[in-house]
Amino acid sequence: xxxxxxxxxxxxxxxxxxxxxxxxxxxxxxxxxxxxxxxxxxxxxxxxxxxxxxxxxxxxxxxxxxxxxxxxxxxxxxxxxxxxxxxxxxxxxxxxxxxxxxxxxxxxxxxxxxxxxxxxxxxxxx
Amino acid sequence: xxxxxxxxxxxxxxxxxxxxxxxxxxxxxxxxxxxxxxxxxxxxxxxxxxxxxxxxxxxxxxxxxxxxxxxxxxxxxxxxxxxxxxxxxxxxxxxxxxxxxxxxxxxxxxxxxxxxxxxxxxxxxxxxxxxxxxxxxxxxxxxxxxxxxxxxxxxxxxxxxxxxxxxxxxxxxxxxxxxxxxxxxxxxxxxxxxxxxxxxxxxxxxxxxxxxxxxxxxxxxxxxxxxxxxxxxxxxxxxxxxxxxxxxxxxxxxxxxxxxxxxxxxxxxxxxxxxxxxxxxxxxxxxxxxxxxxxxxxxxxxxxxxxxxxxxxxxxxxxxxxxxxxxxxxxxxxxxxxxxxxxxxxxxxxxxxxxxxxxxxxxxxxxxxxxxxxxxxxxxxxxxxxxxxxxxxxxxxxxxxxxx
Numbered sequence: 001x002x003x004x005x006x007x008x009x010x011x012x013x014x015x016x017x018x019x020x021x022x023x024x025x026x027x028x029x030x031x032x033x034x035x036x037x038x039x040x041x042x043x044x045x046x047x048x049x050x051x052x053x054x055x056x057x058x059x060x061x062x063x064x065x066x067x068x069x070x071x072x073x074x075x076x077x078x079x080x081x082x083x084x085x086x087x088x089x090x091x092x093x094x095x096x097x098x099x100x101x102x103x104x105x106x107x108x109x110x111x112x113x114x115x116x117x118x119x120x121x122x123x124x125x126x
Numbered sequence: 127x128x129x130x131x132x133x134x135x136x137x138x139x140x141x142x143x144x145x146x147x148x149x150x151x152x153x154x155x156x157x158x159x160x161x162x163x164x165x166x167x168x169x170x171x172x173x174x175x176x177x178x179x180x181x182x183x184x185x186x187x188x189x190x191x192x193x194x195x196x197x198x199x200x201x202x203x204x205x206x207x208x209x210x211x212x213x214x215x216x217x218x219x220x221x222x223x224x225x226x227x228x229x230x231x232x233x234x235x236x237x238x239x240x241x242x243x244x245x246x247x248x249x250x251x252x253x254x255x256x257x258x259x260x261x262x263x264x265x266x267x268x269x270x271x272x273x274x275x276x277x278x279x280x281x282x283x284x285x286x287x288x289x290x291x292x293x294x295x296x297x298x299x300x301x302x303x304x305x306x307x308x309x310x311x312x313x314x315x316x317x318x319x320x321x322x323x324x325x326x327x328x329x330x331x332x333x334x335x336x337x338x339x340x341x342x343x344x345x346x347x348x349x350x351x352x353x354x355x356x357x358x359x360x361x362x363x364x365x366x367x368x369x370x371x372x373x374x375x376x377x378x379x380x381x382x383x384x385x386x387x388x389x390x391x392x393x394x395x396x397x398x399x400x401x402x403x404x405x406x407x408x409x410x411x412x413x414x415x416x417x418x419x420x421x422x423x424x425x426x427x428x429x430x431x432x433x434x435x436x437x438x439x440x441x442x443x444x445x446x447x448x449x450x451x452x453x454x455x456x457x458x459x460x461x462x463x464x465x466x467x468x469x470x471x472x473x474x475x476x477x478x479x480x481x482x483x484x485x486x487x488x489x490x491x492x493x494x495x496x497x498x499x500x501x502x503x504x505x506x507x508x509x510x511x512x513x514x515x516x517x518x519x520x521x522x523x524x525x526x527x528x529x530x
Contacts, residue, residue: 002527004250006389011189011380013366020195022143022273022326022376023365025291029328036333057367061322064332068321071336 015054023056030063041066128510130461130517135404137484137503139477140360140391141280142384143273143376144198144415147265147452151256152243153184160467161256162263162421164243170420172224172241174234180224182418186242192377194230196240196416200289201439202226203270203451206416207423212441218448223418241418244381251385252454254527255392255409260457260466260516262502266423267413267450268473268495276413276450277326279474280359283496287431287446289438293329299430300493302331303357303478304338312485313355314338317345319363319373326361349394349401357481362387377415389529392458396526403522406503407458410474414451423449424471427498446495449473457502460526461517468502468516475499 019027031047043062050056148164155163164170164182171179196202209221228237246253268279274293275285286298307314317340318325325332325339332339340348342363348354362374362384375384388409396402429446438444455472475493480501482489487505490497504515512518 001525004254004527004529006251006386006529007382009188009371009380009382009386011371011383013369013371015366015368017366017378019365020376020378021199021291025274026324026326026328026364029293030324033328033333053365053372054367057322057365060324060365061320061367064321064324067332068336068339 015052015057017053018051019053019056023053027056027059030060033067034063037063037066037070041070128504128506128512128515128517129520130459130522131504131506131510131515133404133461133522134406134459134484134503134506134517136354136356136358136401136406137481138354138358138360138391138395138405138407139280140362140388140407140409141277142362142388142409142411142454143364143374143379144413144417145375145381145411145454146414146417146419147421147454148182148419149186149243149414149417150249150252150411150454151261152182153246154253154256154261157246157257158465158467160263161261164420168420172221172418174224174237175228176234180238180241182241182243182420184243184245185239186244186248188248188381189378191239191242192415192417195377196227197230198272198413198416199439200269200271200433200437200444202229202416203414204438204440204442205229206418207270207451218422220418220420220422223416226416240416243418249381249385251389251392251529252409252456255388255456255458256454258464258527259459259462260468262455262457262468262472264421264424264452264469265410265455265472265476266452267411268475269413269446270423270448270450271413273412274326276474279495280412280477281327281331282493283475283478283499284429284431284493285446287429287433287437289433289444300491300496303481304331304335304359306478306482306489306491307357307485308338310486312357314357314359315340315355316359316361317342318361320370322367322370323361323363323365323372326364345391346394349398352398352400354401354405356485360391375411377417393529396528402460405459406517408455408477408502409458410455410477411453412474414453419452421452423451425449426471426473427494429493429495457516459517460523461519462523463519464523464525466516466518470500470514472500472502476502 152163154161205222205226227240271289274291278285304314371383372379373383373387433444475496476499479499
């Protein structure tokens with residue numbers, strides 16, 4: 001069996017590379033999705049100011065996680081409602097939901113903190 | 127007997143970004159003349175804006191060569207395919223690639239770089255997989271246009287009349303291949319790289335069915351633990367962030383990072399013996415990214431919607447009745463004979479067509495384009511045509527390469 005060596009990439013990771021047309025389109029689509037999110041899940045990132053891949057990645061991550069979190073919250077609410085109607089205890093499910101919500105909030109706070117430290121990050125009110 | 131098909135339980139599709147067949151695999155013609163690539167002795171060329179013939183040359187570089195990103199929106203691809211002829215009876219000639227790239231920077235020397243292709247040794251992963259397994263000589267983008275509408279064909283078998291980057295699919299009549307499978311109690315997942323790269327399928331799938339999605343680390347874990355769904359679609363990393371290099375190979379992202387990514391997907395499957403014998407991996411590119419290819423895209427069955435002259439930006443309506451530019455496509459399985467060359471015509475509509483027929487049987491609620499698309503894996507059963515079955519070996523190979 002042949003073992004083929006794959007060279008390590010020689011390119012430099014460059015979060016300051018200007019966004020290409022594909023990433024611009026992805027940002028637009030996520031921005032459309034963001035408009036449908038409950039207010040508490042919306043970002044404070046002004047997408048017209050996004051110029052680099054690093055900035056794009058930050059926004060993409062925030063909205064992608066927000067979409068997942070909003071769906072997760074709705075599902076938990078649905079489950080809790082169904083369990084309540086059946087008269088079953090819901091404490092454990094609620095605890096898991098709260099734990100996840102707390103984790104998301106923690107991650108967001110940490111991300112915002114690191115953004116403040118980064119000189120390349122541009123943020124403004126949407 | 128079709129032992130490979132009988133064993134097959136999982137199909138994985140990895141869709142990379144924006145490279146043409148000649149650009150990535152053209153050099154392999156020198157190794158195997160059945161591969162429809164390019165050699166220095168061929169007469170293929172494109173005129174530059176001074177009227178000089180520019181030949182393809184094996185001078186492609188991993189990064190920093192195709193800046194700005196070559197135009198691959200509908201009007202630019204029309205120029206690339208038809209050489210600038212807009213008459214009613216025009217014929218495709220693949221003579222407008224250099225002209226199109228010149229339009230972006232007005233630099234004759236720079237415009238010639240659109241004809242460059244990689245040497246075989248530059249791309250050890252892609253070229254070895256092509257030579258070891260099945261390479262498709264005639265896999266085309268679904269539309270002569272950009273990413274999102276082409277990727278839509280891989281998910282839905284149609285782009286619902288779109289030739290651009292703005293998907294509006296919600297009230298459309300055809301289900302995604304994932305919904306089809308899940309509604310029929312099968313399993314399917316889209317693995318994006320991570321949440322900072324996310325997916326190009328935001329407008330319908332991520333917004334409405336986020337449970338369909340997993341990440342690249344989860345894919346690796348699912349391979350290891352034997353929990354891969356029946357159908358997996360993998361999206362590479364679309365941007366540089368943190369310590370993660372973009373691995374999609376979209377110009378101007380590092381082509382070698384993409385090579386590493388492809389190798390990691392292959393090795394993740396191969397690393398689990400049970401999974402390896404029951405999985406087929408398709409590696410395919412969404413579209414050519416404005417980069418030269420010499421094969422004229424063929425006509426195809428028109429789709430159920432047309433794009434208006436406004437939508438195309440060319441003063442011509444588009445009926446989805448011809449394919450986009452040819453792209454690299456390779457099918458990997460230990461049941462495929464080394465050096466298999468496939469000459470039948472495919473496009474991305476072949477992906478949902480194949481998945482639906484293989485897992486669901488005779489599924490007909492799909493677009494005219496998908497209904498007429500060929501399958502790259504035959505359905506299981508008694509009547510498998512040996513001439514069409516690519517997983518044709520009676521016994522599984524044990525000589526498939528490893529990458530490290």
